[in-house]
Amino acid sequence: MRILVRLPNWLGDMVMAVAFVEQLQATYPEAKISVIAKKGIHGLLPYFPPLEHQFIFDKGEQPGLRGLWRFGRHIKATAHFDLFFSLPDSLSAAIMGYATGAQHRIGYRNEGRSVLLTHTYTRPAGGHRVQEYLVLLERYAGSQLRNVQVRLNHSHPRRDHIVVNVNSEAQSRRLTVAKAIELVSELRRQVTEPLVLVGAPKEKEFIDAVYAGLPHQEGIDNAAGRTDLTGLIEVLASARALLTTDSGPAHLANALGTPTLVLFGAGNERNTAPFNAGWNTVVRLNQLSCEPCLKNRCVCFETPQCLERLSSPGIVQQLQQALR
Known part of the structure; x- marks a missing residue:
């Protein structure tokens, strides 16, 4: 049996999808598994379980419906697939899957996809994103999955630095420059470990402003814009x-x-917090009537007060507990 999985398009969602791939291998131990990943985050694939094929989709090189169809046909010419799982619930993912000619095409109902998929299900409400992916497999395979973990394989040795990330794609989940300066300064006062500020190239200007505003920069490395995904993985895995x-x-x-301490503004931690509970701590204000919201931009305040009002000394104290 050959199985093809269309992975999600966002970094965090793609990380969470690794549990689906692991459980897929456990459910069909003799199957050969391949994936479709979006260009830009495909650097995560070497840390996944072993895969037969890795198909990298570049929307710029394969634009529009014709590009989706052509890419799916390219996959069909490479190998015949018995099963196709669409983890994104977009119409484009279903079109791509249909073009591969996979015998069974499985996904959640959305955007009129049912005509392109052979097995469709209603997405469960209120669960964690990892569980949403796994329910798709459970319903199709008719079995309940156990011992679920989100695990990326690596061999990087542990070092002594602490990584700080104050960025997010959404304004409602990102610290302001002033709050980031306050938090990093408090962290610098209370811990002796080297600090590493990270950020993608498009976030470099923001992190540069934070770094420039720090009253003390000793022992703080501004690595924003200097690491690709592989470099970021090394920095995080060794921290x-x-x-x-x-x-x-x-x-x-x-x-x-x-160990990961996560500051939640917008977003519901019951749906999207890091999955492995033993390795993460969630910090939320829980004082505003608008918490939690799902907006990408704060609609109640000029800046997201759910993050602004968090106590920096309290955050650092919780981080120190995690370090212990």
Whole structure:
């Protein structure tokens, strides 16, 4: 049997999907498993369980419906697949799966996808994202999955640095420059370990402003814009801990086995917190009537007060407990 999985398009979601791939292997131990990943986050695949094929989709090179169809046909010419699982619930993922010619195509109902998939189900409400993916497999295979973990394989040795990530794609989940300066300064006062500030190239200007505003920069490395995904994985996997907003690096560190303290603004931690409970601590204000919201931009305040009002000394104290 050959199985093809269309992985999610966001870093954090793709990390959480590794549990699906592991459980797929446990359910069909003789099967050969391949994946479709979005270009830009495909650097995560070497840390996944072993795969037969890795198909990398670049929307810029394969634009529109014609590009989706052509890419699916390319996959069909490479290998015949018995099963296709669509973890994203987009129409484009279903079109791609249909074009592969896979005998059974499985996914959640959305955007009129039922005509393209052979087995569709209603997405469960209120569960964790990892469980949403796994329910798809449980319903199709008719078995209950156990011993679920989100685990990325690596061999990086542990070092003594602490990584700090104050970024997020959404304004409602990102610290302001002033709050980030306050938090990093408090962390620098209370811990002796080297600190590493991380951020993607598009976040470099923001992190540079935070770094420039720090009253003391000794022992703080501004690595924003200097690491690709592989480099970020090495920094996170070898860290003593990660202090972070709700973002892709939070899920990445948690799956690499690094203790992770996550500051939640917008977003519901019951749905999207890092999955491995023994390796993460969630910090939430829990004082505002609008918490938790799912907005990408704060609609109640000029800046997200659910993050602004968090106590920096209290955050550092919780991080120190995680380090112990």
